[in-house]
Amino acid sequence: MFFLDSDHVYRSRSFAAFDWLEHGFGTRLSPGFAAGAEVSTLKQIHSAICVQASAGGCLGEGDALVTSVPGRPVSVRTADCLPILMADERQRTVAAVHAGWRGTIQGIVACAARMLGRAEDLHVAIGPGIGHCCFEVGPEVAGQFRELFPERADLAARTSIDLVEANRRQLIRAGVPPSRIYPASLCTVCRGEFHSFRRDREQAGRMVSMIGRLS
Numbered sequence: 001m002f003f004l005d006s007d008h009v010y011r012s013r014s015f016a017a018f019d020w021l022e023h024g025f026g027t028r029l030s031p032g033f034a035a036g037a038e039v040s041t042l043k044q045i046h047s048a049i050c051v052q053a054s055a056g057g058c059l060g061e062g063d064a065l066v067t068s069v070p071g072r073p074v075s076v077r078t079a080d081c082l083p084i085l086m087a088d089e090r091q092r093t094v095a096a097v098h099a100g101w102r103g104t105i106q107g108i109v110a111c112a113a114r115m116l117g118r119a120e121d122l123h124v125a126i127g128p129g130i131g132h133c134c135f136e137v138g139p140e141v142a143g144q145f146r147e148l149f150p151e152r153a154d155l156a157a158r159t160s161i162d163l164v165e166a167n168r169r170q171l172i173r174a175g176v177p178p179s180r181i182y183p184a185s186l187c188t189v190c191r192g193e194f195h196s197f198r199r200d201r202e203q204a205g206r207m208v209s210m211i212g213r214l215s
């Protein structure tokens with residue numbers, strides 16, 4: 001579903017098939033990816049705040065950026081949190097979302113989906129982030145996932161959480177067809193090609209993920 005291009009940027013095959021779209025999930029080997037004055041960014045605060053991008057540069061606080069302006073890409077920075085890119089095929093609106101566990105609990109992907117348009121027209125690529133294999137949390141965090149994982153009886157103790165599945169469930173609940181949700185299934189902690197806050201702590205850099213409308 002994903003491939004690594006010659007610039008060390010992961011791309012979704014489904015998104016790459018749209019000629020009106022540019023996108024990519026950066027790695028630690030693509031530090032200059034999506035740098036430029038025209039790219040919109042946010043000061044990320046682990047919220048469910050979605051911002052309509054009106055200009056390039058940093059547009060204030062929030063964790064999702066939406067745009068429909070050609071030549072005005074939007075981006076997020078991550079190191080274990082999930083970068084999620086969204087595209088509305090019909091209206092050609094796009095979004096970049098930063099979803100860590102706090103943003104996931106607050107429903108940031110559903111917020112971005114509502115801002116984009118009709119859920120049934122959306123395509124969603126879930127990029128590299130901390131995997132179920134590495135995301136062990138205490139009961140104070142696990143307990144907040146009860147509503148998303150009602151089938152689990154182990155959330156009152158230390159356990160592992162699947163952030164990709166949590167976001168997938170929210171998207172499906174919002175009306176996005178499951179066949180249009182594309183998870184990369186690449187764990188940033190396990191794989192050295194990525195920055196990881198859990199692995200590298202204060203030394204961790206950030207990866208840039210970007211999506212934009214070309215026409």
Ligand SMILES: [Zn+2]
Binds near residue numbers: 130131134187188190
């Ligand atoms: Zn892992």
